[in-house]
Amino acid sequence: MKFDLVTQFLNLSNGVKEETWWNANWVTYFLLHDKGSLPQLQQQVNDYMKTTAVKEEARLDGSNYLRYNLEPLTKVHLYSSLAGFEPNGSIRYIYMFLIIALLILVIACANYTNLATAQSAGRSGEIGMRKVMGASKRQVFMQFIGESTIITFIAATLAFLLSVLMIPYFNNITGRQFTAAVLMQPVPVISLLVFCVLVSFFAGLYPALVLSGTQVMGVLKKGFTFTGGNNMLRKSLIVAQFGISIFLIIYTVVIMQQMHYMQTKHLGYDKDHIVVLPISGNMLRDFQNLKDAIAAVPGVEGVTASYETPEFVEWGDGVSTTDEKGQHNVSLNAMPVDLDFTKTMKMQLTAGRDFQESDFAMMDTSNNNTNFHQPFIINETLARKIGWAPQEAIGKTLDKGVTGPVVGVVKDFNFSSLHDPIGPLVIFLGRDYSRTFMVRIDGNDMKKTLGQLEMMWKQRVPGRPFSYHFLDDDYNKLYQAEQRSSALFGIASGLAIILACLGLFGLAAFTTVQRTKEIGIRRVLGASLGNVTLLISGNFLRLVGIAILIAAPLAWWAANTWLQDFAFRIPVQSYVFIITALVTLLIAFCTVGFHSLKAALSNPVKSLRTE
Amino acid sequence: MLELKKIFKWVNNGNNRVFLLKDINLTVKEGEFISIMGPSGSGKSTLLNVIGMLDEFDEGEYEFLYEPVHKLKEKQRTGLYKRYIGFVFQAYHLIDELTVYENIETPLIYQDVKASERKAMVADMLDRFNIVGKKDLFPSQLSGGQQQLVGIARALISKPKLLLADEPTGNLNSKQGEEIMNLFSELNKEGVTIIQVTHSEKNASYGSKIINLLDGRIEL
Known part of the structure; x- marks a missing residue:
């Protein structure tokens, strides 16, 4: 705390x-x-x-x-949906990152299984010889499981070292202060070990089974060839890898689009170029003079003050009113503000007017407040909730502990997180509640304007340092958690596609070697470079295509589910899917095309030589 | 039909230049049936590959149907042999993953023949070689002789003027070999020019002319 x-x-x-x-x-x-x-x-x-x-x-x-x-x-x-002592995290993000880590691990395992099986063609002689020498099926099996275990543990050690080295960068993205000690605790270490064992077993299982089960004489005579079922497994693994990558890419793009949307959405007021300055209690005594002094600084377009800044209003309140339809009680948020609030924030009034100097006269504190009237501006949602058209609302009386007339209706603006819809809000004139000045500057020469503000501040308010911040920064802080998640998602999906392509690259190399003879024959029969490249790439691209078909609906569903959290959200655009699909196909094509082209360019005479 | 003039082909092995073909001069007329003979490593297959434009040569001139092959670009050369030359191999070189029908059809696909035409042409060819019943089988389900028959059918599907055969009976038993050779002389009578590489005197005797190679040279 x-x-x-x-x-x-x-x-x-x-x-x-x-x-x-x-x-x-x-x-x-x-x-x-x-x-x-x-x-x-x-x-x-x-x-x-x-x-x-x-x-x-x-x-x-x-x-x-x-x-x-x-x-x-x-x-x-x-x-919880409500904040505790510190800004809340969300368990959903923790689960999401766990799932992503697992998915990336799956891609890596698929690579190992695929490449180990593919590579085993070259090792068939070795296995054949081992079997001739009397190795049992079990021994060969254990040999391959052993190999995958060694590789996994080496990888785990490297990963561990890398994690320790990367902690500063990770902290940078997440805004946390982790140290290497976090990784040294029993839970991470033991889970790493358990994962190593699981991964080495599952990644090594298939190649070990295939290789230990091969027939000695068959292998020694003809070399190792793949059966149909084996191809099925390899194909499903490729589909899985690319499915995961495509899913992550689409999901990340949607998240980033939503982030962009939130940063650029018009909130109902202009949050740019607003300098926020704190007000302390004793400054209220000299409020009007200070406000005039700020307004007199060149470059300042307007000044207002309020209890809270408008990007995140937490003041909870309740109002009631009685009209011909009966009594209405509304639980809502409230904002005490100074004059010029809607003007300075560039909010729009749909009816009525902003507060004005003469309104202070209504707030008569003499006679023990018997004649005290509180002027209100309400937002459209509140008017709608009570059942008033904006024009109707003007002059109606609200009771918020104190009663007073509605003088204006402001167009709805986002005064809370974009996760939530705009709720009812009442703005009331309350200079004495002011905690912050909000100064709109023209932004032509911000440095100069701020410098002059500081000079003025030091003369007028000697007791308080000139510590300012910008309203748009405050706003962006609201979505820091999402910003960080989207950065992590970006990294994760990048990693996934790189891994998947690495696997594809290796497999394509292997496949082309296996099909050298066929490629030679086709070349002799008149196939052009394009024909051959398409032949080899086509098979892989078809798998990537299937992956797209499977992953796209899932990504659509997941992205939509994530977006449900935001009352203000973008629609999931179909062009995101189309572009992702095209880019993935292009990347896959480049990966495979390299080998295909190499195979197509090689002299068919060489691959067809029989003597 | 084709003429080779002073063809040389070599590989550089360190400082030594090893000649695969040395000063080859050869004229083949339309309708000839030529057998190339010679011991292993004498350059028979290399010569056949050069004639078939699968392999390049380092020096000399090659004219095929009045086209100067040595001056043509890769693409034009491919176009030329796709149209006029058919290949038959000792190891058949059928594509394992394709059926008999598809194997025979493949060259037509690469020559951009329309699907309906392809169907008719392949059907004709299957008919002619009496392998209609086997059209849906894969190469591994056929005997060697049958595979070679498919190989020849594939070579003939695009109606080549020249058939190049590299030891077409090398992997076959004598009876199968004889059938293939009879087929060749029949094709020759129909007007197809044939050049074959062979070890066997008997097979060579089917041809109208024998060329003996030794160390990359034609022995006269």
Whole structure:
């Protein structure tokens, strides 16, 4: 838990401790005697909330009731939709990366199986001789399993060293501070060992079985040849490899597109060139002068202030209003702001006006607040929720603890994460709540403008350092987790396609050697270079084609599922699939084409020589 | 039909130049049936490959149907032999993965013959060689003699003017060999020019002319 200061709840001012049902501002923690009593407690809370007394207090009719949801603290970080002490992670991403790691491992294993089996053609003589010398089937089998074990363990050692070396880069992408010690703990080490054993067994199993089972005389006489079933396995492995790669590529592209969309989406306000400056309590006394001074700095286009910046509003609140259709209670978010808020943020008003100087007169604090009226601007969603057309809303009275007229309706803007739809929001004039200045600068010479702002700041606010940040940076921080995931996805899918191509490269080399004679015959019969290249590549490309057909719908489904998490999302574009398919085919063609061309170019006389 | 003038072919082995063909002068007229004989390594197959344009030569001139082969580009040469030359090999060199029918059809595919025409031509050829019943079999399901028959059918499918045969009976027993040789003389009578490489005096006697090779030279 990171904090600057801890204080008791009781030390807060009385206003915030007011006991009402709708203002969901605080998270409450319980310590239970017995872990198992959680469901029971939840039931009791629900039952209590359903009692008439509570419902009356909360001004609820019929079967509606408020829910207070309990979550175990240990699950908040990875599973909850609400933030805990620190920004939440998501268990889904952890599972996703685990699956990706496994998929890449599968590709690598498929490569080993494929190439080991293919290469075994060249080793048939050796196996034949071993068998002639009296090696049993078991001994040959163990020899090949042994080989795959040695290779796997060497690879694991290299991988381990590489992981240690790569930690700084990994930290760079993920924004964590891992050290090598993380890898040295028993769980990673033991799981690595277990994986090594599994991988060496499964990757080595097939070649070992095939080779140990070969007939001695057949091998010594004719050399090793593949049977149909064997081809089937090899083909399925290629399809699997490329299926995985294509899946990952499409998925990554969709994620990156969504990232791009989120960064460039028009939020309903202009987040660029907004400098955010903190306001401390004692600055409020001199607020108007300070605001004027900021506005007077050359390059500044507008100044406003608010409690929270608009990219992520957390203030929870409740309003009620009564019209001809009855009473409406809405639980919503609220934003206290200063004058010029919608103007400075370049928000659009669909009806009414922004707050103005004269509105302060409404907020009459004399006479113990008896004549206090709070002016409101509401967003379109709130108007819709209550059942008002924007124009109708103007002049209506809202009750948010204090009552006041609606003076404006603002066009919906994203004031929360793009994961969530835009909810109802009430903006109220509340200069005294201000915690941040938001200064729109023209951006022509940002350095100069910031320099002058700093000079002004140092004169006026000697006690506080000039620490500013930009609103668009704050916004981007909201999606840091997704940004990091998408970077990792990019790396993973790149790795997958490289591995798959390496395997294809090796296999193509092998296949062309095996088909040298056939290629020679075809050349003699008049096949052109193109014919032969197409013949060899065609077989592989067909497999890649099948992989595309299998992977594309899966990727479509997975990408859509991921996108469901965002209320604001891009559609999955079909051109992503088409381009991915074409690029993959092209890469595969280049990989295989090299060997095909080589085979086609070789002199057929040589491959057909019999004596 | 074709004329070789002062053909030389060699390989460089360190500082030594080993001649595979030395000063070959040969004229073949249309309708001839020529047998090339000679001991192993005398250059018989090399000469046949040069005539078939499968192999290049280092010096000399080669004219095939009035085309100067030595001046042609790879593509033109391929076009020329695709149209006019058929090959028969000692080891048959059928494609194992294809059926008899498909094997015979292959050269036509590479000559861009239309599918319907191909069908008719292959059917004719199967008919002529009495192997209609075997058209769906794979080479490994045939005897050597039958495989060679398919090999010859494949060589003849594109109606070549010249048939080149490299020890066509080398892998066959004497009865099968005799059948193949009878087929060759029949084809020759129909007007196909044939050049064969052979070890056997008896097979050579089917031809109209014998050329003896020794160490890459024609012995007169």
